Amino acid sequence: MKKALIVDDEPLIRQQVTQIVADYGFDELYEAADGSQAIALAAVHRPLLTVMDVTMPVMDGITAADKMNRTPSGAIVLLTGIADSETVTRAHDAGVHHYLMKPFNAEQLRITIDLSIHQFIEISNLRDEVAALKENLETRKLVDRAKGVLIKRGLTEPEAHRKMQKLAMNKRKSLKEVAEAFLLMEG
Known part of the structure; x- marks a missing residue:
């Protein structure tokens, strides 16, 4: 509606x-x-x-x-x-x-409505995209910090990443949640 x-x-x-x-x-x-x-x-x-x-x-x-x-x-x-x-x-x-x-007149208002709604939708889509990019960047930073913890424990970077991925799949958690858990255990 x-x-x-x-x-x-x-x-x-x-x-x-x-x-x-x-x-x-x-x-x-x-x-x-x-x-x-x-x-x-x-x-x-x-x-x-x-x-x-x-x-x-x-x-x-x-x-x-x-x-x-x-x-x-x-x-x-x-x-x-x-x-x-x-x-x-x-x-x-x-x-x-x-x-x-x-x-x-009615035609002016109709054109204005059309342009305004399209502009609103475009701005909303951009806001959503920015929010998603911020979330992805935050996740990437957390994952990199957590990999750093695992690398200090003797794993290589690919091994650390694979370990986190495997744990995320096994626990049905996001990579971000697994990274946060590693960082909490380290802190």
């Missing part, structure tokens, strides 16, 4: 955006009138897309976007009539994926 969150303090604009987003293919639509409601709804429903006004009571859209992006769940598009450099910089720093000026 594709979920979207529409946030605007003006009910007519919220209704217009909701219709465009529904026509785009989103089947679960949530609405909020301010940034604090948006944060609460985003935490519960984790929408793929949030379309949010910048200027709203209680909490503005940029502040809400910043808080929502601490645990990113989807693309964030801001709608606004404000184009000053400070606002644009704040939006960028808050992790907003796209910024659409009012007044806008």
Whole structure:
């Protein structure tokens, strides 16, 4: 199910955006009138897309976007009539994926939604890849340190590596877990 969150303090604009987003293919639509409601709804429903006004009571859209992006769940598009450099910089720093000026038409919003979702997916994939690379690097460092312990005990590097692999297979543990165990025994 594709979920979207529409946030605007003006009910007519919220209704217009909701219709465009529904026509785009989103089947679960949530609405909020301010940034604090948006944060609460985003935490519960984790929408793929949030379309949010910048200027709203209680909490503005940029502040809400910043808080929502601490645990990113989807693309964030801001709608606004404000184009000053400070606002644009704040939006960028808050992790907003796209910024659409009012007044806008349905086609502009559809294009913006498409680009924003693709950008969000690309960034998410890169974050996942970076996390996996960090994990692999950490594992490699631990394995190398553990092999060093075994080499000090008289094994060659290939023998140390094979011993750790065999132990990992026999104990149904990862190579990282076996390396951590060797390092704990040594420490």
